[in-house]
Amino acid sequence: MFLSLAQLIEKSGGAREQVLLQHPVLLDRFVEAAWAGARFAPQLPVGFAPATPFLGEDGIIDALGLPGLVPGAVLPPSAIFLPEADGSSQDPSRPAGPGVGLLWDHLIYAYLIESTGALEIFAEVVRRLVAGETLGSLSIEGTRWLRATEELFFRDPPLFSISGVVSEARPYARVTRRNAYWRMFGLDLPHPVPLQRDGTGGRQEWKEHVGLGANTDFRAKWSELLRQVWFGLVNSANTSGANPTDPSYVSFLCTTLRDMLNNRRRGGLLAREEFVYITVMSWFDLTLESNTPIVKDLKAEATSPADRLSMIAQRVGMAPAARSRELFEMARPMSSVLRAIEVGSFDDSIAASTLFASDTPLGVEMRDLINWWQSATGESIKEMPSATGVPPAGQPLRVPSPAPAPAPVFSRPPSAPAPVTVGNGHPRAAEVR
């Protein structure tokens, strides 16, 4: 959500990094208002009849929002002061116009950003900055960032806030985030939970608590979708010869992924968690987006978020994920594509063919995504069937299997099915070398 706020500030003539200098109470109000403002966002997909409710249940926004508060529809309706072109600020008490609420990224965005190691690295930066002088002193702007970061993300959230997804029932934020990633994607983060911060001594009991409600075949389906889209992209200009592109199969894959993701969203499940985790990760993403004051204070000026993160990590004796560049690059496009799949944008073959229309923004992003995913995971997406004129043997015989049935309620949670394991025992999107 903080990237959206940065965009709003930029469009009103300010600098994106102004978000990082706001008082934490104002930022918290913005987050609360952003949740409530989503009720004014149009039904998705725009221009079509919705296939499934947004977040699994349209009523989840009102159900979890603060009753009686009707935010202005134009965000930000909180007390964030947006600069006007003349340098003045908007009056925060001015009634908002009849505009559109914002939406947030898909949970995959939080997963990919956290996979870079950014959160753990900044946790150590914050710890060192408040515990001593090993990182030197900060500028006034850097001190503001430190205050907001510590208060918003490294302490208990305000009472009754939408961001309050830490409690006696789920006391460890790191573990509950992994729980959400595991349920939605069947993926764990590439780095382990710091032992002093998981509360279970590394036993990973949280995976057992999930039961059958984990999309353990997400990665296989997603990779297959990218592979099929690649066929479409490379053959889009074919005027003769074999063309293995099958828009119908691409559409089946999208529908399978849609069902899979929406199974985890029944009744608005994970909606609040997704919102909060996106908010957390967008803060660190924004921090690394440019040479912001804290980046300068840490002497980590560089030309890309991955390089900045790497330099900051060096200051505190850590290392980010080896493929963090790809993870940063694909976080937002993959989020958009998964959200579009989830709301049913590609449920028929004609609509699905847009994924490999190379002359559209979507086609361009899909091509980039294939490259980034391949590079991040080491999984070859572009392997083509033999081009000898024989029918493409690489094409699957059957349509994708349907999504697993919903997990039974009130039954003792069985052990999680064993996923494909890589490295330290967790399936993961990013290789860490």
Place this chain on the structure above:
Amino acid sequence: MAASTSGNDNPLLAQLVVLTEAIKSLAEHPAAPPVSFDASTEADRIRQRVTFGYQVLGTLTGRVSSSSGNEFDVPIVLAERQGGDIKFTNLPSDARLVELRTGTEVEVLTISLDGRGKGTVTPVIFTTPRLIGSMVFLGESQGPLIAFGRRLLAAVDRVASSDHQLV
């Protein structure tokens, strides 16, 4: 010999710098060409809408367009109910029609343009007590799709029309 690197002093060098930057930009950020479908068939019309919907999604989530494009800067039209009418502001100059939609129910209306980016429609299906899930603004009935508007809640909108800030 004093060799100036100022673009003002050496137009050829300035053009070279611009060209180099453009090539670098193209290499790093392949520009998404503008969506300009000739929606002459139903398939084209669907693809046009899917692409537009994807761009709207990017706009709503605050994505930044590529350096040489504006793919995630889809215009947003402000809308509010006034009696049985819906008043629009911030209308793009080429918007002539609005498509109101909730689920599978659709109503397409011609906008009465008031000038200066304002306009009005009087829905027949989506009257005041009805939720409007989404609004799409079009140049002609077959496209292009130009802008989008908010969800208009039937009950909450009464409050929203006189709403106050959270603070």
